[in-house]
Amino acid sequence: MKQRVWIILFVVLTSCNSKTETPVKAKKVYDMYVPSEMSKLMLDMYTHNLELKQQIINGQSPTQFPNHFLNIHSAQLSDFQIRDQQFKSFSNLFITAQKEIYNTTSTLNLKDRFNNTINTCIACHSKICTGPIPKIKKLLIK
Numbered sequence: 001m002k003q004r005v006w007i008i009l010f011v012v013l014t015s016c017n018s019k020t021e022t023p024v025k026a027k028k029v030y031d032m033y034v035p036s037e038m039s040k041l042m043l044d045m046y047t048h049n050l051e052l053k054q055q056i057i058n059g060q061s062p063t064q065f066p067n068h069f070l071n072i073h074s075a076q077l078s079d080f081q082i083r084d085q086q087f088k089s090f091s092n093l094f095i096t097a098q099k100e101i102y103n104t105t106s107t108l109n110l111k112d113r114f115n116n117t118i119n120t121c122i123a124c125h126s127k128i129c130t131g132p133i134p135k136i137k138k139l140l141i142k
């Protein structure tokens with residue numbers, strides 16, 4: 001039981017609190033920490049969008065919507081997270097926005113579509129998991 005509490009505490013400290021640095025106390029349990037499916041998907045979404053940002057800045061057009069992003073609807077969450085109605089709505093908003101980036105018939109420019117997507121990341125995070133927000137905000141194209 002005690003172990004479980006530590007694991008939960010660590011996850012809270014790493015993914016969902018507002019401090020950017022991991023407190024020394026939590027580092028002790030590092031080797032017990034197993035990232036959730038959702039954590040892994042999120043890191044992948046982050047990396048993908050970081051690459052997209054660079055492509056868009058370089059004037060390239062993104063090619064294909066990464067279908068595995070749809071796993072946001074089913075990926076197993078860390079214990080303390082709940083996939084409630086609000087979460088589902090935010091997931092849908094995000095997927096719709098991300099798909100628009102690849103919509104070649106869109107009338108909105110690519111930069112705006114990209115920033116809209118990042119804003120849906122931030123919208124969900126501001127309700128559910130505030131820790132990564134500063135990192136996510138850096139994705140926005142100025």
Ligand code: HEC
Pocket residue numbers: 011014015016035036037038039040042043045046049076077078081087088090091094117118120121122124125128129132135136
């Ligand atoms: C529907 C809500 C929602 C949306 C949309 C969303 N996230 Fe997340 N994100 C979460 C939740 C919940 C977690 C914590 C996952 C867990 O611990 O199981 C998380 C975790 C993260 C993490 C921390 C991962 C880790 O464990 O280190 C990053 C970084 C992140 N998200 C980036 C993003 C980016 C970038 C986007 C948009 C491209 C995005 N998120 C969209 C809910 C969301």
